[in-house]
Amino acid sequence: MLARITAPSRAWTPTSLFSRLVSSRCASSSREGAAYTQKRTFTERDVETFASVTGDMNPIHDARANASAWTGGKLREPAVHGMLVASAFGAALARWKPGAVYASQELKFRAPTRVGEEMEIEIALIRQSGTRARYETTARRVKCGTVCVDGVALAILPEE
Amino acid sequence: MLARITAPSRAWTPTSLFSRLVSSRCASSSREGAAYTQKRTFTERDVETFASVTGDMNPIHDARANASAWTGGKLREPAVHGMLVASAFGAALARWKPGAVYASQELKFRAPTRVGEEMEIEIALIRQSGTRARYETTARRVKCGTVCVDGVALAILPEE
Numbered sequence: 001m002l003a004r005i006t007a008p009s010r011a012w013t014p015t016s017l018f019s020r021l022v023s024s025r026c027a028s029s030s031r032e033g034a035a036y037t038q039k040r041t042f043t044e045r046d047v048e049t050f051a052s053v054t055g056d057m058n059p060i061h062d063a064r065a066n067a068s069a070w071t072g073g074k075l076r077e078p079a080v081h082g083m084l085v086a087s088a089f090g091a092a093l094a095r096w097k098p099g100a101v102y103a104s105q106e107l108k109f110r111a112p113t114r115v116g117e118e119m120e121i122e123i124a125l126i127r128q129s130g131t132r133a134r135y136e137t138t139a140r141r142v143k144c145g146t147v148c149v150d151g152v153a154l155a156i157l158p159e160e
Numbered sequence: 161m162l163a164r165i166t167a168p169s170r171a172w173t174p175t176s177l178f179s180r181l182v183s184s185r186c187a188s189s190s191r192e193g194a195a196y197t198q199k200r201t202f203t204e205r206d207v208e209t210f211a212s213v214t215g216d217m218n219p220i221h222d223a224r225a226n227a228s229a230w231t232g233g234k235l236r237e238p239a240v241h242g243m244l245v246a247s248a249f250g251a252a253l254a255r256w257k258p259g260a261v262y263a264s265q266e267l268k269f270r271a272p273t274r275v276g277e278e279m280e281i282e283i284a285l286i287r288q289s290g291t292r293a294r295y296e297t298t299a300r301r302v303k304c305g306t307v308c309v310d311g312v313a314l315a316i317l318p319e320e
Contacts, residue, residue: 054247058254070259094218099230
């Protein structure tokens with residue numbers, strides 16, 4: 001049975017650092033199957049900001065470019081950067097376990113994430129041994145359940 | 161022998177979308193061992209912007225927080241988000257192969273990346289079959305060569 005902790009559903013907008021750090025620890029958060037979920041809707045401004053700070057100016061993310069022309073029809077419209085979606089895993093982990101340090105992350109980009117569609121970000125504990133914890137990480141469309149990005153993360157947790 | 165393409169060494173600062181999209185294709189870019197490198201220095205502002213857009217407010221990235229206290233001494237000072245460093249792989253790929261679509265990315269976060277240290281971002285072709293290409297991705301400190309983030313990426317390339 002999953003011990004599920006759900007953060008409020010809302011689009012995130014830039015605010016000052018750490019104002020949104022939510023302490024969501026609970027006694028069951030180190031049990032196998034424990035999961036943390038939160039909702040996230042990526043805006044065009046998020047995509048532009050991410051492109052600007054990472055330097056990833058791939059035209060497949062540009063609302064003004066024709067994504068279809070660049071990808072031979074593989075994308076019909078611009079996609080949110082997969083790494084922006086994947087970064088939401090780290091964000092969720094940081095809310096659940098502030099101080100956690102990423103050791104590894106495997107990512108599969110299975111379907112494009114669109115601007116404006118509500119996504120559910122989930123991290124679920126596979127196994128914890130001491131301060132080392134392995135999580136299944138999933139980003140899926142709330143509307144239809146399609147998994148857009150998933151993978152496995154390994155993190156070093158702070159001592160409790 | 162590596163066919164190496166090197167982009168100019170400079171810190172990136174936010175500019176308008178796509179103004180820095182550089183077409184760096186060359187005939188040898190689909191040969192095994194072909195590599196694309198670029199330099200990147202992450203600033204405190206980059207870290208704050210990334211935290212804001214991704215929602216990753218982990219105190220280990222906050223210059224005002226004591227990273228050591230949060231991580232039990234595992235980090236002595238704040239680290240650049242690993243996913244921000246890793247996003248530079250996508251940025252490099254987008255410069256080399258505009259229109260490329262990420263299929264997967266494995267990442268190992270081996271050492272913290274510090275604000276202000278110059279990093280070399282490298283993507284090197286392991287194998288290409290049709291439009292599917294596998295790359296070794298590495299972010300290392302220019303000063304001492306330490307690998308901070310590495311892994312393997314699979315991308316679907318645009319038709320040439």
